[in-house]
Amino acid sequence: MDCGEFADDTNGAIMSVSRTSLPPGGEALSQHVRDAWTSGRREDARTLADRLAEAAAERGDAAGLHLAAAVALACGLPELALARLDAALPLVQAAGSAPLWNDRGRALLALGRAASAANDFRRALAVDPGLVATRFNLGAALAAQGDLDAAIAQARCCIADAPEFAPAYPLLASWLADRGEHAAALPLLFDAVRRWPADLSVRSRLVDLLKSHPDAIVRSADDEAPLVALLRDADVDAQQLTAAGWLQQARDPGLARLIGADGHAEDPAALASLLNARLLALELISQGLPPNRTIERMLSRVRRWLLLSHESDRYPALCWALAAQCRLNGGAWPVPADEAARCRLDAARSICEAYPDIEPAHTAQGVESGDVAARLRAQYEAHAYPVWQRITRRPPQGFAGFCGPFRHASSPAPRGRPRILVAGCGTGRHAAQLASAMPDADIVAIDVSTASLRYAEARARALRISTISFACVDLHDAASLGGAFDHIECGGVLHLLADPEADWRALMPALAPGGTMRIGLYSSLARRGVAAARQRIADLVVPPCDDDALRAARARLLALPHDDALASVWRYTDFYSLAGFRDLMVNEHEDPFDIPRIARALTALGLAFLGFDQVDPDIHACKRALLTADDDSDLAGWAAFEEIYPDTFRAMYQFWCRPA
Structure with missing residues (x-):
């Protein structure tokens, strides 16, 4: 602790x-x-x-x-x-x-x-x-x-x-949640947020609970006002609240009926009228991606009705929110031919801003198929990823608190400001989260995509974060960045490269004595559904792949029945934006790992495994109950557990290691 x-x-x-x-x-x-x-x-x-x-x-x-x-x-x-x-x-x-x-x-x-x-x-x-x-x-x-x-x-x-x-409320709520009493924890945190609206600990615990257990909102007596305030809060990532927010809206039987089975929205006029008048619904539409197919389908059908009915001028707030949604998702929603034609004819109407540019865009061409690094660079120049606006700020931990149990007791504490490297920072969201958590550290964030770095620098300025230095540098050159790093973060990067183990090794000279690494890698077991879904759309995304091709591929997967095994890809937030969909489903190269491969890499690199990070406490408890080994640093035990529960690392393996 x-x-x-x-x-x-x-x-x-x-x-x-x-x-x-x-x-x-x-x-x-x-x-x-x-x-x-x-x-x-x-x-x-x-x-x-x-x-x-x-x-x-x-x-x-x-x-x-x-x-x-x-x-x-x-x-x-x-x-x-x-x-x-x-x-x-x-x-x-x-x-x-x-x-x-x-x-x-x-x-x-x-x-x-x-x-x-x-x-x-x-x-x-x-x-x-x-x-x-x-x-x-x-x-x-x-x-x-x-x-x-x-x-x-x-x-x-x-x-x-x-x-x-004040500190009592998030602590009690976390203990109730650990005991599975999420519905009891939620009103406690809502009450605390009302009492101490500026308390980062209280607010971040509430956001975490709503993100991890959105269904708890269904049993909450709270009205819409606290959620609206959170969605508007500059220190909250609104995306973390969308699932809970839409579940809260669906508590209204009238709205639930209008949304219809699987979002078919048989009466879009009545639905548009209701959404246009609901502050929480407008905030959810404008601030975050849909949490599931039902909500996207419902909103897409309302957008269609607003365009084709010539009634959009009666719903200015809803049209504005849908336009904001289009900017968020990058124009991911399907655009049928009749809607595209109407947008060309009536381009001046406000509802047309809720549609992407009709002409094809973002086509990567002229890159040799064998050059993985060049293809990846071209992909992220066209679709900077991830698209984000805010982070959920938490009470600063400082470097020592961030490392917690993962920094070995014998490791020397850094003298001076700790230096942290983010290798492959993309658009800078993770670097911003680290900077917010560790104001006592200097962070160097590198990437090879200039478009992603421009996005990252703009967001850091908007968030008034000044402790990050961004640089267009290949991770192979990390050791040349002005001294060793006390900690290196490399998440979601190595498995995209041609030789992940070799690229991991390239980071080693940049690590200070006693330093730590946190590595994030895709799980081949958890991503079997993604791999199968890629085969289903392979004929639609033949390079060069433009935005229309990506929309067509999404539409094919959205049309799957609920009980199709490939529908599991709907669970990924990335599925609901064009840049995210490309990263998830049409990545230029992906070489996922399994736990035995991680173990072999650690041995080859002379690294000691310290433990997985960001694993749900319920999973830890289940593993201990199922397996005789009670050591969370036992990779063999985790491998056996993942074979039984292959979705354990659906997001990614995230683990800490250090030189042995």
Whole structure:
């Protein structure tokens, strides 16, 4: 469990260390530590805290040791924090020891010693039962030991006693979700967002829950207003809310009837009137791609009626939203001949903006078929990918919190600002997410597509992110980028290249001693449905492949019956935009992996596997129940599990590794 799972606020913990017991002269250095930390100069704060700890130990200054321990804990150094706290505790009277016991428990919890942490939290509460954060930290320790019932009971009692303690709500919601009670977690988070609309932790937990379990909204009593606010929030990725939002709309029997079976929309006039008047529906249409075929088909039929009926002027809001949708999806929806003809005749009408340019576009030509790198570059010049607008911002973790359990305890912590390489950054969404999570790091993001890099730079400027340096550099030249990197991210890239293992090896010289990598690779098992669907459309997407060909290929797959095995491709968000569809279904080259191949590559490269990342907790629990091995770093166990559940890594294998 990382420090982000504690109820304490890191800045608050550092700023609240007692000043009253400081000896003469001790306050000046302590204030320098606080000033450096709050101004974002974390490396300076860490250096000053080291000096403070040394001086405080000589003087017998418990408050100085405590402050130095709080900085160490915030920098991801729980062992150092523990040593400083152990030196401080004998120096304080029992009545003043509660904050030190609390932070000692936090350090133990960060080290995975949950039972010992719980004992320290109980010691703190025995001294001062009113420490609200400590009561929640005790709940976190109980949850880490697997006692969710006790953790939830503890949290509920604390919220009843201290309803204004904001960190409690996302923690309790996450424990309820871990127990499968998503419908109970959702109103808790909606309530918290109303109370603290600017709290990133509360808001991001709500977005995560709505994304992972959108059906929980069906059992929620909340109205449309909170979802509208989230969809408009500049710090929320609206795409993560579309499935939940449309399910919320379908709670209205009248709208559900008008949408019809599988989106056939038999009365498009009535449907247009209803959608035009619904704020949430308009936000969903304009802010995110459809979550499924039913919604796309329904909206496409409404668009058709608006165009052919000459009634579009009566529905300006809906026409505007559909035009925004067209820009989002890149003109992915099928355009029948009669609609194309009407657009040519009535080009000035607002509804025509909801249609793509009728003339064929984005045709990649003149690239030799054997040159994989050149073909890929041409593909992403024509269709920069992924298309995105916003990210869901979360409370900053810092580099130490981001690495969490995946950075080996013996690995030296970076001195100075950590350097992170994003190899194959595309349009920069992932780099932006990393920069938001780690304001203490410098990020270098490279790609070979100039169109993608232009998109990435524009989005970073729009989001006011200044810690990313973008460069048009091949990953083979990563070692020439001005020094080694403490961490390298390479997700969704290697499997597109002609020789993934060789290209992976090319990144190794750029890794600093003790550094880590997070690699993302397609699973050949999970993508069997994608491979089969590609065969179904192969005759339509013969190179050179223009946008009309892509629309025709999508239309063929959209026409499949629900029970066709190939309809599984509808589950991918990428299916619902033209750039995403091309990346998913018509990629110039793809060489997916399986777990045995990953194991062979790690051995050949001299890398140690540290574990898979971003795997649903339910999958971890299922694996442990099914297999005798209880080690999540056991690749053989994961391979056996994936054979039974081939959709486990449907998005991608994402795993951490480091030099062995």
